[in-house]
Amino acid sequence: MNYYGNELSRLIEELSLLPGIGQKTAQRLAFHIIDLPEENVTRLSDAIVRAKKNIRWCRECFTLTDSEVCPICADSRRDHKTIMVVEDSRDLAAYERTGKYNGVYHVLHGAISPMLGIGPNDIRLKELMTRLRQDVDEVIIATNNSLEGETTAMYISKLIKPTGIKCTRIASGVPVGGDLEYIDEVTLLRALDGRTEL
Ligand code: ZN
Numbered sequence: 001m002n003y004y005g006n007e008l009s010r011l012i013e014e015l016s017l018l019p020g021i022g023q024k025t026a027q028r029l030a031f032h033i034i035d036l037p038e039e040n041v042t043r044l045s046d047a048i049v050r051a052k053k054n055i056r057w058c059r060e061c062f063t064l065t066d067s068e069v070c071p072i073c074a075d076s077r078r079d080h081k082t083i084m085v086v087e088d089s090r091d092l093a094a095y096e097r098t099g100k101y102n103g104v105y106h107v108l109h110g111a112i113s114p115m116l117g118i119g120p121n122d123i124r125l126k127e128l129m130t131r132l133r134q135d136v137d138e139v140i141i142a143t144n145n146s147l148e149g150e151t152t153a154m155y156i157s158k159l160i161k162p163t164g165i166k167c168t169r170i171a172s173g174v175p176v177g178g179d180l181e182y183i184d185e186v187t188l189l190r191a192l193d194g195r196t197e198l
Contacts (some may be wrong), residue, residue, distance in 0.1 A: 010036070015122065060131070062107040062124045064089045072096075072104055079103045081137040085128065086155060087111050087144055095142070098185045103140070106131065111148035112155055118148075118154060138166040140166060140195060145172055157198035168195040 002009055008030060011036030016026035018193050033041060041194035057063070065071070072078060072092075082103030086092050092105045108123040132139070141156055143149035160167040183191075 024197060043147045057107075057109075061105045062109065062127060063092050069087075075094060081135060082129065082140065083128075083136060083138070084140040084142050086142050087149065087152075091142065091144075094183065094185075095192075098189050098190055098192075103138075108143070108152070111143055111146070111152040113148040113151070123152070125156070125159070128156070130164060132160065132163055136165050140168050140170065140192070141194075141198070153198070167198045169198050170182060170195045 002069065004012065005066040009080055012023070012026045012030045015021055015029050016023055018026075021029070033044070036044075054063050054066045056066070057130070058065045058067050058073055061070060063072070064069050067074075073080075079102050083106050084092075084094070084101065085106045085108060086106055087110060089107055092107060095101050095105075106124070106128045108125065108128070110118055110123040112118060112120055112123065128139075137162055139143065139156070141153045143152045143156075156166050170191040172191075
């Protein structure tokens with residue numbers, strides 16, 4: 001039943017494909033967009049297109065950014081000898097929000113999962129090992145507390161052992177299976193402070 005006509009139906013359909021957006025919400029958003037002044041709609045669609053076009057991975061840490069090197073890697077006041085390994089850019093954002101971590105990051109873009117067929121070569125692990133040829137004091141493994149996160153942490157620690165670089169794992173005060181981005185800052189800091197050597 002195409003009671004809205006093609007254009008509106010198409011907009012609702014596209015919106016409903018976004019995560020967490022059901023038919024009802026898609027409808028509400030579509031009506032909201034139609035009611036907006038044209039310049040606001042242009043700004044919104046421009047933001048989407050520009051983000052998609054310009055966002056890439058940082059050359060150093062592989063987080064999402066719009067320049068060759070992200071602002072964190074480009075900041076000389078940060079401790080470039082301490083590297084925190086996270087699964088994705090949202091985890092990095094969670095630690096940045098605490099404002100207490102002064103090192104740099106390495107974003108894996110996933111975790112090892114034999115069940116899903118994701119192996120060490122499918123995440124940015126080789127790139128981490130390349131970075132470790134530089135002067136590094138400590139690698140803090142802050143992958144999630146899920147089975148995949150733990151598997152990845154163990155795998156990385158085994159790779160790092162022979163290099164003699166200190167390798168730590170954040171404390172497991174973080175709920176099992178909990179995505180780092182949903183954990184409050186106090187818990188994150190406690191996990192970081194309570195990290196143990198692997
Ligand atoms: Zn970076």
